[in-house]
Amino acid sequence: MFLTENGDEMWDSESGTPLADMVRDAADAQSYRQLADRAVDPRTGYRASHSTLWKIGHGEQVKISPQLVRAVAAAVGLPARDAQVAAAQQYIGLMAGDPIGASTAEATVVMAHVPGLTAGDMPRVQDLLTKWAAGERGAEKGQ
Known part of the structure; x- marks a missing residue:
């Protein structure tokens, strides 16, 4: 637990689901299979499956990795940094x-x-x- 200078506890706040929201928003306009067609990490060539994207979009547990996060960014058409920030917030509670x-x-x-x-x-x-x-x-x- 971390305390601010005022003594407020910092770990108790909800971190939300920004990566899931990012994937769900993209899936509103197309299917998870269509998202998966673009879910390719530009550095490694790793491809995220439609089922992995569905799990992320529905808040289910996935094995998170830098390659997966970059593939998600490619799928939703956002910069990798945006997906990295969202993943850090959602999975480990950091902003x-x-x-x-x-x-x-x-x-x-x-x-x-x-x-x-x-x-x-x-x-x-x-x-x-x-x-x-x-x-x-x-x-x-x-x-």
Whole structure:
């Protein structure tokens, strides 16, 4: 369990089913077999079956892997990062984003964190990223 600076418990919030929602939304316009025709991981060539996509869309247990997540992204026509973020949230309860607002036009910061985390909950991370962005030596070593 993780506590915020206010003492709130973070693991108790529902993480939802964003990967299942992503697959179900795509299946509203076509069959799971049609989705499976496009469910090919561009890196490895792994193909997700229509039954695996159906299981994901209906919230059933599947053996999750990077190849499967990239195949799901290809099937639904979204960037792999979107499917990776959704899978992290659904399967392990982590959110991915920039809760401290450190992203700039030149660099995007993505951190895996428990739901509800704010900049106030991680001042050391914010300080480290600020130093790194300013180009201070030693920031990458936490100095």
